[in-house]
Amino acid sequence: MRLVMYSALEAPRLGAVCQNNVVDLNRAHHAYLAASGDDCESRDLADALVPTDSLEFLRGGRRSAEAATTTLMWVLEQLRAGNFPTGVWGEKLVQPLSGVRLAAPVLRPRKIVCVGLNYRDHAEEQNAKIPKNPILFAKFDRSLIGHGEDVEYPAVTEQLDYEAELAIVIGRSGRHIPVATAMDHVAGYAAFNDITSRDVQFADRQWLRGKMGDTHAPFGPYLVTADEVPNPGALKIRLWRNDELLQDSSTSQLIFGIAELIAFTSASVTLETGDVIATGTPGGVGFARNPPVFLQAGDSVRVEIDEVGVLENRIVKRS
Incomplete structure (x- = not known):
């Protein structure tokens, strides 16, 4: 399933992308229950199982996932039959993807953990030693x-500067998570761009101020659930500035894999549902190129990861 937080004329709501459309999962769930003759009269109970917010949905675990899957299958059956299902009050359940705005697929994660120097080709372009342990830093919501x-x-x-990355979203909370079971804690994957004020980063001799800027973590376009990405360690990852390909690598270049990152991070802090881990960037970043390439106002930056999606954003200079 490809989950989004989308908006048309209202606050962002949880949706599922299918056939270039967005299905409102919460409203569709209510409509499905009504159509199937379910005698549950509690809106609160239905909202708890398939809520309007992705973080609350992830906290619902397996039961919420099963309810959403059943609901989505019902909507698709209606569409195949030539019907256009509406909500219990006549509201639209399906809208064209092109007609909505997408927010980050998780709006308020408790933590955004980022990993530095975690691709072999990125270490090589800087003549840097391969780290013995993951290098962690943070961004903010x-x-x-x-x-x-x-x-x-x-x-x-x-x-x-730009940094194309594969992000993972935690589904099941845990502390001291062993490598052997770490993948059981992954809800899904999204594209991520670790926008960096490179001169600030180097001037400070630490990474936080150069990495933490408002709007400096493009994330999306959707959260692809883990069952749809069977091998996240072998995905092509690319980044374009306008029409120029600047990064072209694979997650097979990761120094520390996803399970290792979860185990290492959870040894120090509890990983909670909805937390985001950005797994690092491959070679080709702007400051390491000869000559260096940095982003300019008006540029379009596109991150593409096979099986995960295309994330595109524009650079805008504020007065």
Whole structure:
């Protein structure tokens, strides 16, 4: 399933992308229950199982996933039969994907954990030693934006850089998670762009201020559930600035794989449902190129990861 937080004329709601359409899962669930003759009169119970928010949906675990799957199958059956199902009050359940705005697929994660120097080709382009352990840093929830939203070019930098990354979203919370069972804690995957004020990062000799900017974590376009990505360690990952291909690699280049990152991080902090781990970027980043390539106002930046999706954002300079 490809989950989104989308909006048309209202606050973002949980949807599922199918056949270039977005299905409102919460409203569709209510309609499905009514159509199937379910005698449950409690809206609160139905809302708890398939809520309007992706984070609350992930907290529902297996039961919420099964309810959403059943609901989506019902909607698709209606569409195949030539029917256009509506909600219990006549509201639209299906809208064209092109007609909605996408927010980040998880709006308020408790943590955004990022990993530095985690691709072999990225280490090689800097002549850097392979790290013995993952290098972790953080971003904040105001950094997150969705597909199609603008990235701010802040006044504090003259070297705005890009970093295409595969992000994982935690489904089941845990602490001291062993490598052997770590993948059981993954809800799904999304594309991520670790926008970096490179001159600020290097001037500070630590990474936080150069990485934490508002809008500097494009994330999406959707959350692809783990069952749809059977081998996340062998995905092509690419980044374009406008029409120029600048990064072209594979997650097979990861130094520390997804299970290792979950185990290592959870040894220090509890990983909670909805937490995001951005797994690092491959070679081809702007500062390491000869000559260096940095983002400019007006640029379009596109991250593409096989089986996961295409994330595109525009760089905008604020006055």
